[in-house]
Amino acid sequence: MLKNYFKIAWRNLLRNKVRTGIHILGLSLGIAICFLIFNIVWHAYSFDNFHPDGDRIYRIVTENDYGEMKYSYPAAPGPLGDVLSQELSGVEVAGKLYTIPNTHASLPALQKNFGRKDYITFADPGFFRLFRRKWLAGNPNTALTAPNQVIISQKSAETYFPGESLDGILGKEILYVDTDSIFTTIVGVVEDYKENSDFIFQDFISYSTIKENEKEDWYGVHSWTNINSSNQLFFKTQSNYRLEEIQSGLDKITEKYYADEEDGKTTFGFESLSELHFSYPFDNEGASKTLIQGLLIIGGIILILACLNFINLETAQAIGRAKEVGIRKTLGGGKNQLVFQFLSETYLMVLFASLVGLIFSDLILKAFQSYLPEGFTITYFSAVNLAFLILFSLGLTFVSGIYPALILANYQPQRALKGEKQGSGKFSFGVFLRKNLTVLQFTASMVFLVMVMVISSQMKYVSSQPVGFEKDAVVYAHLPFMAGIEKASLFRERSSQMSFVEGASLGGDAISSAGIWTSDVRVPIDSAEVEFFTQVKNVDSSFVQVNGVTLLAGRNLRQNPNEVLVNEQFLRDAGYKSPQEALGSSIAFRQESSIIVGVMKDFNSRSLKEEIMPMIFFQAPDYYNVISIKLGKGINLSNGLTSLKEAFSEVYPYEEIDFKFLDEEIERFYEEDLRIRNILGFASVIAMLISGMGLFGLSSFTISLRMKEISLRKILGASVTQILALISRDYLVLILISIGLAAFPTYWLAKTFLQSYTYRIDMPYLQFGLGGLALLSLCLMIVGIHSYLAAQTNPAQVLKDE
Known part of the structure; x- marks a missing residue:
């Protein structure tokens, strides 16, 4: 039975190649974008989700309130790390980390110099109890408990001591030069994380070295009032401990140690480990939650447009299959069997669209590779992606196919076989639905299009504004x-x-x-x-x-x-x-x-x-x-x-040394806005393409139903212009409604975006009109071509059977 369903479905798809092509192309674009966004989101949320008890690990966040100026950053004063476990109940273990990027590393005994590295940090024993690693050499119980000790990762061991055994390098000396020379002894070697992690560090110097070298004042870890983003403090709560109690305890610590604060107000908060990649990753390659949320919204809208396209065209063409339904019901076919039959056709189209979507997703990935994290790739046939494609295709089949299937399955056989294709009433829910779905499609296209124009105008304005200094032909570099x-x-x-x-x-x-x-x-x-x-x-x-x-x-x-x-x-x-x-x-x-x-x-x-x-x-x-x-x-x-x-x-x-051009660095201020503009530009092209394909198929079908009317009007003396106006009038009304509906959300989005700039353009109302004109022109071009071809058809060919 199942084989028969798919065989009939395959024949029906081949019978109407234009309809099938429109559906597969529209759905494949939606699937490609959703598949790509799924991988981006999965990648972003995969960072540091593998640590044991990771849901109970948090990072201290400091907030400074100076009235008009407020700052919040993931940092902690040095003394807080010393008292947190003692004065805050519910803390199982705390770990300190002080990042020292751009630190020079060398081996004095071998006279080897490795230049300045960004993967070196101070850490205390608590850090390794929070973030466990596999130990390849050394004793984890005694490591980092004394000053001037260092734990290195396997990657560092291979860099510093190529070819030597890991146990053999224990006790050897590494010299680090930051503010001063730090001579350290290797006490352990740990395995590098194979999973995605923001903890990029490979050399861990004992935190007590700072005090031993009398550098507490220099690193700013001696005072409650010195808060440096390099100083990070993590802690793990006890099981079933309420976060409200943690915050209450932090507030008490603030009241105790900042009682005499006059210039502002300092408070401590915390963020979960899962937020690390989105707030302050150590490699500065974090993800923007705002951008990810925007991608999810854009992907959802484009997928909805593709589904609406499918529903719109299928419900319109369902009329042509009324006799098929009548015959099937007369021969004993049940409603559930018919629904399953039509869903089988939808599933075949979704299946083909998924395969084409994988090709599109690869092309899109290459086009936007510079927008993605370095090294980001997609394993197309991984277990996660295969599960996503299977579940997504089944869900998409049901969402897009269930309504047209129910419409077809509910045709009454006696009326269908008589050729009665519409109900006797003047109101047709199918026609009403198709008009509204078309309006929704072009409303979304209008919003995307105008927002691209607004952002482009603001970016052009920003680039043309004088900044008050000479930015051209100036290079700078860090010493x-x-x-x-x-x-x-x-x-x-x-x-x-x-x-x-x-x-x-x-x-x-x-x-x-x-x-x-x-x-x-x-x-x-x-x-x-x-x-x-x-x-x-x-x-x-x-x-x-x-x-x-x-x-x-x-x-x-x-x-x-x-x-x-x-x-x-x-x-x-x-x-x-x-x-x-x-x-x-x-x-x-x-x-x-x-x-x-x-x-x-x-x-x-x-x-x-x-x-x-x-x-x-x-x-x-x-x-x-x-x-x-x-x-x-x-x-x-x-x-x-x-x-x-x-x-x-x-x-x-x-x-x-690495020289950078000042004008290029200034452009980086607006990098995220430029990315949003380009992504919206791509989304607007896709949205208009999907909407245009839907209008192409729908107008082609509806005009074919009116061919006899058009032929009779032509015989009675109607000109080509009059016929074009007659057919285009309904679509013109729909597009004007779309433009009207898009006006408010577009205005709100444009206003919100422009308000993020102190120096900005006035609301570009003209661009709203230009966007509407572009959309109207596209619609009239698509419908006009079909109308013109219909008006040129010989009436004798249409009416010869009458």
């Missing part, structure tokens, strides 16, 4: 951390002497970057004192010239460490009436008294999504770790960068 001001100054001088370099400047970061350093400042005005938060930048005297910043009043910085520059926004917040009034004023900054010697014109140091903050520019040469270089015009960039790297190697023979 070896704490390698000394002497070497940094020498490299700056050698760079400045090159013929193609117009200037070089040292500082704490580039003039525009995603990072931010803030501090409170107190400014005496008349008899009062104004206190507010300001952005801080560590710069040298060449900063103004290299970056092309305008100095409105005063002079540049000199060698005096107490001199500072400020921007115009600083003057406004402090209450100065003019730049000249601020010159020579004394302000309390960094617990010291500083003198304002110059005022800069405002510039955007961050993205245009944010307002310009008050800024202070000061000099701290010991903390210079970025060099910015202004290149001359018309130079050979490749040769110029090569010369700069050679000069760097002469100053830092064991280091590497």
